[in-house]
Amino acid sequence: MSHTQMLQQADPKRWKALALLCTAGFLTIMDTSIMQVALPVIKEALGYSQVNLQWVMNAYIIFFGGLLLLGGKLSDLFGQRRIFVWGFFILTLSSLFAGVAWNDMVLNVARAFQGAGSALITPAAMATIMTFFAANPKEMNKALAFWGLSGAAGGLAGIFLGGIITEWLRWRWTFLIYVPIGILVLFLSSGLLPKGIRRNGRIDYAGAISVTAAIVLIVYGIVIAEHNGWQSPSTICHCRSGPCYS
Structure with a gap:
């Protein structure tokens, strides 16, 4: 197959879809750091002890890292877009509960669900990128570079945005900010992302x-x-x- 034929088979929406997927990667990594500046305020507001305060971050990291492998398997079996949408629905809903949390237990559980949602989003988004740009290795390398940069940018932006949000709004908006963004991503997903390839198999x-x-x-x-x-x-x-x- 010629290079021209390979390009003709490429999805014309792939770059818009990549922007959406990189936004997802940005958000999932940003969620690991955005509340760091707000931790002292969260401690006072919800009555955390100094020892238990670490679980605002650890609950997310444990479930995010622990469920990534399962998220990848589910995206293979049920299709990347479906798992991506499920992940963003979980992330958006749990961000709402985190933002309105009335005690430390509610916030910890919400953070765990945020991590679980992100663990579904990340492998599904990665697999979608591989599918979109499979026709052109050069575009694939560029797309993967953008994907990697989006995660790195999310980690840096989280601390910066967390400080601004805590200073000018309230600490709750470090979580609530994900709700309108998540709704927008869910709205755009059906039009920009393919259903993905479902592989035969069982869990x-x-x-x-x-x-x-x-x-x-x-x-x-x-x-x-x-x-x-x-x-x-x-x-x-x-x-x-x-x-x-x-």
């Missing part, structure tokens, strides 16, 4: 649960290491993905 539920639990425990062990220390028995046991016995 090994026992395997999915065990692998996901193992990854969650590893990520949990890593995030608690800062507080408990790398040589702590709880850290070592969780990083080994096995139960601890006293």
Whole structure:
């Protein structure tokens, strides 16, 4: 097949779709850092202890990192767009609950669901990019570069925007800002994103649960290491993905 024929098969909406997917990547990484500046205010508003305050961030990171593999498998089985939309629906709804949280437990649970939604979004978005630009390796490299930059920009922008939002609005808007953006992304997804290729197969539920639990425990062990220390028995046991016995 000639280079011209390959270009002719490329989806004409691919660059608009890439902008949408990069926005998704930007948001999922930004969510790991946007509330850092607001943490002292959140602590006072919801009565967190200094020890428990870390869970505003850790709840997101644990479920985001722990469920990525499962999110990729689900996007293969059910189609990238469907999982992408499910992920953004979960992220948007949980951001609403995080923004209106009335105590620390509600915020922690909402943050965990935000992480779960992002774990569905990220592999589905990545797979969609690979599908969109498969016809042209040069465009593929460019698209992947934009995807990588969007995540890096999200991490940097989170701290900057978190400070501005906390200073000029309220800490709750570090979460509520995702609601209108999420609704817009959901609205645009059906017109810009293909359904994706669904692969034949089934979910090994026992395997999915065990692998996901193992990854969650590893990520949990890593995030608690800062507080408990790398040589702590709880850290070592969780990083080994096995139960601890006293």
